[in-house]
Amino acid sequence: MTTAQDVQLKPMGVNWIGLGTIVRREVSRIMRVPIQAFIAPWISALLFIFIFGFVLGGRIKEIGGHRYLEFVLPGILMMNIINAAFLQSTSAIYFQRFLRFIEETLVAPLSYVEMIVGMLVCVVIRSVITALGILVIGACFGVIAVDNIFEFLFWVVAVSIIFGELGIIIGLWAKNFEQLNILNVFFIVPLSMVGGVFSTIDMMPPYLRFLYYGNPFFYWINGLRHAMIGFHEGPPLVGIAMTVGLVVLLSAATLRLYATGYGLRE
Amino acid sequence: MTPALKISHLRKVYRSGTVAVEDLSMSIAEGDFFGFLGPNGAGKSTTIHCVTGIATITSGTVEIFGIDAVKNYREARRLIGLSPQEFNVDQFATPRQIVDWMGGYFGMSAAQRKSRTDMLIERFDLVEHQKKAFRELSGGLKRRVILARALVHDPKLLILDEPTAGVDVELRRDLWRYLQELNGDGKTILLTSHYLEEVERLCRTITIVAKGRIVRSGPKADFMSGGLENAYLSATGAEPDHIAGAAA
Numbered sequence: 001m002t003t004a005q006d007v008q009l010k011p012m013g014v015n016w017i018g019l020g021t022i023v024r025r026e027v028s029r030i031m032r033v034p035i036q037a038f039i040a041p042w043i044s045a046l047l048f049i050f051i052f053g054f055v056l057g058g059r060i061k062e063i064g065g066h067r068y069l070e071f072v073l074p075g076i077l078m079m080n081i082i083n084a085a086f087l088q089s090t091s092a093i094y095f096q097r098f099l100r101f102i103e104e105t106l107v108a109p110l111s112y113v114e115m116i117v118g119m120l121v122c123v124v125i126r127s128v129i130t131a132l133g134i135l136v137i138g139a140c141f142g143v144i145a146v147d148n149i150f151e152f153l154f155w156v157v158a159v160s161i162i163f164g165e166l167g168i169i170i171g172l173w174a175k176n177f178e179q180l181n182i183l184n185v186f187f188i189v190p191l192s193m194v195g196g197v198f199s200t201i202d203m204m205p206p207y208l209r210f211l212y213y214g215n216p217f218f219y220w221i222n223g224l225r226h227a228m229i230g231f232h233e234g235p236p237l238v239g240i241a242m243t244v245g246l247v248v249l250l251s252a253a254t255l256r257l258y259a260t261g262y263g264l265r266e
Numbered sequence: 267m268t269p270a271l272k273i274s275h276l277r278k279v280y281r282s283g284t285v286a287v288e289d290l291s292m293s294i295a296e297g298d299f300f301g302f303l304g305p306n307g308a309g310k311s312t313t314i315h316c317v318t319g320i321a322t323i324t325s326g327t328v329e330i331f332g333i334d335a336v337k338n339y340r341e342a343r344r345l346i347g348l349s350p351q352e353f354n355v356d357q358f359a360t361p362r363q364i365v366d367w368m369g370g371y372f373g374m375s376a377a378q379r380k381s382r383t384d385m386l387i388e389r390f391d392l393v394e395h396q397k398k399a400f401r402e403l404s405g406g407l408k409r410r411v412i413l414a415r416a417l418v419h420d421p422k423l424l425i426l427d428e429p430t431a432g433v434d435v436e437l438r439r440d441l442w443r444y445l446q447e448l449n450g451d452g453k454t455i456l457l458t459s460h461y462l463e464e465v466e467r468l469c470r471t472i473t474i475v476a477k478g479r480i481v482r483s484g485p486k487a488d489f490m491s492g493g494l495e496n497a498y499l500s501a502t503g504a505e506p507d508h509i510a511g512a513a514a
Binding site: 012015017018020021022024025028029032096099100101103104105106107108109110111261265266 | 280312315318319320321322339340341343344346348350352354355356357358359363367368370371372373374375415
């Protein structure tokens with residue numbers, strides 16, 4: 001059997017076991033707080049679906065040939081994916097910094113890319129589980145709609161990565177728990193509410209339509225809605241290009257912060 | 267022979283502007299048991315943090331068995347095991363998880379981790395505590411977990427930053443025996459401690475730092491003529507006993 005000493009003599013490639021260990025550790029942490037991680041967003045989604053889709057939705061005419069419940073479900077799903085991704089990475093990074101066990105990975109032979117990818121894999125796992133739960137809730141209300149599974153997965157994974165990376169950046173920057181919520185309170189919640197979750201562009205007065213077209217959340221909700229029910233209001237390629245661009249930009253920024261030790265090293 | 271640790275002109279300035287380490291150079295031979303002493307705030311932990319990657323280096327170089335600790339940080343870190351002064355662990359994880367995860371970060375397979383973790387859990391008498399949350403353990407048990415974690419990947423250079431702080435006499439003596447065994451098997455050990463008896467008993471080479479600089483260094487025998495405590499007090503600028511006594 002190979003000894004630990006032999007491991008040290010092997011040339012370094014990708015540290016897959018190390019990367020997998022970051023994922024195992026974070027999944028273990030998520031499973032310690034299942035109510036916070038999964039039950040809370042599912043209950044929140046259930047209430048949104050029930051009130052806006054089921055109770056009020058019956059009084060609203062069809063949109064693009066779809067029931068109102070079918071129209072709002074992708075938006076509710078996207079709001080929860082964004083929330084799950086952001087909370088996962090901010091809490092993971094800040095918790096590690098606060099208790100200083102981030103030092104465990106800093107002293108280990110892990111590259112910065114492995115550390116970041118490990119965190120983002122957990123972000124995607126949490127987002128996908130959250131999304132699956134909401135799809136099941138939607139199915140309970142008679143909405144079973146994923147038109148294009150690849151497009152659906154693209155939006156879930158890409159948006160999770162964007163907010164996972166934003167969460168890492170905020171988690172590295174924050175000096176206290178209060179600062180962790182700044183992006184959520186002033187950016188994520190307001191923009192998602194005016195990003196077309198509950199209404200179409202036509203329902204907005206013309207002078208307020210910039211809130212949709214100038215809002216990245218609109219393109220994500222629009223993209224997911226297209227993947228789920230085939231309905232869209234904006235140019236899909238603009239949303240895809242913006243999303244890929246943000247993934248590249250935020251990946252570079254996150255990597256840069258890790259490489260310089262910002263928020264990580266003394 | 268390549269030294270286990272070679273530090274050249276290390277300087278560390280914190281963002282606040284505090285100069286923690288200034289032009290520090292030292293070398294530890296492979297297989298040595300090296301005592302790194304100094305008063306609180308002298309720069310011992312900062313030096314260790316620069317060596318292990320917890321702190322960035324302002325200037326100077328650090329080599330672990332000839333490998334540059336900044337340029338080839340992954341290769342260098344595989345050779346080091348660190349037991350820090352503070353309990354930097356996930357307080358809600360169990361001792362078994364903490365040790366196993368560290369093995370994982372170092373790329374050990376599941377079978378290797380299980381074998382090493384089982385051995386260390388038993389060696390440090392943690393069997394009945396292995397499934398409790400870390401935060402539920404006593405100070406002495408926490409210290410044992412931190413030591414087991416540092417040893418899981420069988421590092422060639424073991425760095426112990428005040429490993430016996432807050433532990434009872436029995437564990438301290440048991441730990442001394444174990445460290446002597448490890449050193450006897452060829453492991454290089456760097457030890458910081460405020461217990462001079464511990465350093466006197468274990469170390470073969472001693473370096474004393476004060477205000478971020480090395481103030482005295484050499485084989486233990488060089489420090490023993492007037493007693494290690496007096497040598498330490500004299501080197502760090504405090505009054506040794508006989509001088510204080512004469513003045514009185």
